[in-house]
Amino acid sequence: MYLDSAATALKPQTVIDAEKKYLEQYSSNVGRGLYPLAETATEKFEAVREKIARFIGAADTQEIIFTSGTTASINLAAGLLAESVHPADNIVVTEMEHHSNYLPWKELAKKCGASFHVIPITGEGAIDIATLKNSIDERTKIAAFSAVSNVLGTINPVEKFVAAIKGINPQTLVLVDAAQAAPHMRIDVSLWRADFVAFSGHKMFGPTGVGVLYGKAALLETFPPIVFGGGMVFDACAEDTRYREIPYRFEAGTPNIGGVIALGAALDYIENIGFTNIRAYETALTAYAQKRLQETFDDAIRIIGPKDTKDRGGIIAFSLKNIHPHDIAQLLGEQNICVRAGEHCAAPLHRRFGLSATTRLSLSIYNSEEDIEKLITALKEIQKIFSVA
Numbered sequence: 001m002y003l004d005s006a007a008t009a010l011k012p013q014t015v016i017d018a019e020k021k022y023l024e025q026y027s028s029n030v031g032r033g034l035y036p037l038a039e040t041a042t043e044k045f046e047a048v049r050e051k052i053a054r055f056i057g058a059a060d061t062q063e064i065i066f067t068s069g070t071t072a073s074i075n076l077a078a079g080l081l082a083e084s085v086h087p088a089d090n091i092v093v094t095e096m097e098h099h100s101n102y103l104p105w106k107e108l109a110k111k112c113g114a115s116f117h118v119i120p121i122t123g124e125g126a127i128d129i130a131t132l133k134n135s136i137d138e139r140t141k142i143a144a145f146s147a148v149s150n151v152l153g154t155i156n157p158v159e160k161f162v163a164a165i166k167g168i169n170p171q172t173l174v175l176v177d178a179a180q181a182a183p184h185m186r187i188d189v190s191l192w193r194a195d196f197v198a199f200s201g202h203k204m205f206g207p208t209g210v211g212v213l214y215g216k217a218a219l220l221e222t223f224p225p226i227v228f229g230g231g232m233v234f235d236a237c238a239e240d241t242r243y244r245e246i247p248y249r250f251e252a253g254t255p256n257i258g259g260v261i262a263l264g265a266a267l268d269y270i271e272n273i274g275f276t277n278i279r280a281y282e283t284a285l286t287a288y289a290q291k292r293l294q295e296t297f298d299d300a301i302r303i304i305g306p307k308d309t310k311d312r313g314g315i316i317a318f319s320l321k322n323i324h325p326h327d328i329a330q331l332l333g334e335q336n337i338c339v340r341a342g343e344h345c346a347a348p349l350h351r352r353f354g355l356s357a358t359t360r361l362s363l364s365i366y367n368s369e370e371d372i373e374k375l376i377t378a379l380k381e382i383q384k385i386f387s388v389a
């Protein structure tokens with residue numbers, strides 16, 4: 001029983017078939033070959049770029065850079081911005097960030113001698129808009145926050161936050177980590193108005209090793225490439241090098257072609273179900289899980305994050321009195337119930353709540369109330385074992 005979709009989602013057959021078909025029937029490189037097989041691969045690869053642009057409301061395919069995942073996307077954005085950050089500047093993130101949207105900015109600030117500011121979160125695991133506004137000033141070069149927390153499940157009002165940041169300092173560049181939003185709700189970059197948006201294919205039913213960095217075209221145009229090699233250059237010689245147009249100049253080397261093509265199948269899978277249905281189903285299931293866990297374990301359970309299900313995605317991190325999360329996850333694992341235990345790559349967040357670790361279940365459209373009941377039965381057994389010990 002799989003309750004770890006925030007780590008990576010299970011893959012539908014259509015996604016597996018798409019990758020297999022590429023490998024079996026038209027495996028070749030993209031953007032280079034002039035023979036039909038390579039043309040087919042290139043067409044299919046570029047068709048996914050178009051599909052992604054439509055999927056997230058981007059104005060142009062030029063704004064879609066393929067990467068290996070959210071981590072690579074955010075590191076790429078931080079690399080592109082390295083020359084623009086100066087010692088008097090500050091970079092702002094939030095206390096709920098995954099390390100992937102925390103460490104690249106912390107390191108960039110350190111490298112540039114800029115200050116690094118972490119916006120505190122509330123006891124319910126939300127970002128207070130007044131606190132957010134107080135953290136932005138005329139020296140804020142970059143603000144980075146997640147659309148959905150991978151621990152608290154908190155859904156941040158992205159559009160409102162971006163508007164608030166830009167309202168104080170229109171020059172601040174905003175990056176949204178949409179890793180936990182992309183599989184569950186519509187990303188619309190035309191509404192969000194963030195400068196960068198990052199997400200991973202594998203969390204949205206696609207394969208591992210593929211992700212996206214969306215960047216506004218006018219902004220991307222201002223950056224030179226930072227990774228060099230094949231596929232990103234028109235002409236290279238000792239005297240002069242002419243780099244290709246965006247997004248290709250940021251995609252040096254052979255990409256994960258089969259992965260990108262299979263991600264296209266994953267987007268079709270999501271579109272066929274529809275985000276309205278996905279969100280309605282997952283919200284109802286999350287509410288059910290919250291209620292059942294709370295009423296079953298009462299004072300012994302501590303669920304962190306928003307109480308109101310409408311403010312959270314299908315992620316529930318909790319601690320059970322006197323039982324270490326690793327013991328819970330291991331004993332559940334013995335019954336083939338897959339949950340995560342630890343800090344979930346969010347140490348600052350756990351520190352904020354005075355916790356060294358939590359157990360996390362994360363839901364997707366293939367989960368059911370029956371899964372929640374099985375989990376609760378297993379947790380009750382574990383509680384019994386520890387109360388005897």
Ligand code: PLP
Binds near residue numbers: 072
């Ligand atoms: N950001 C968030 C909010 C995440 O949940 C994750 C992964 O769990 C990441 C970033 C990193 O994603 P990836 O490991 O696919 O690069």
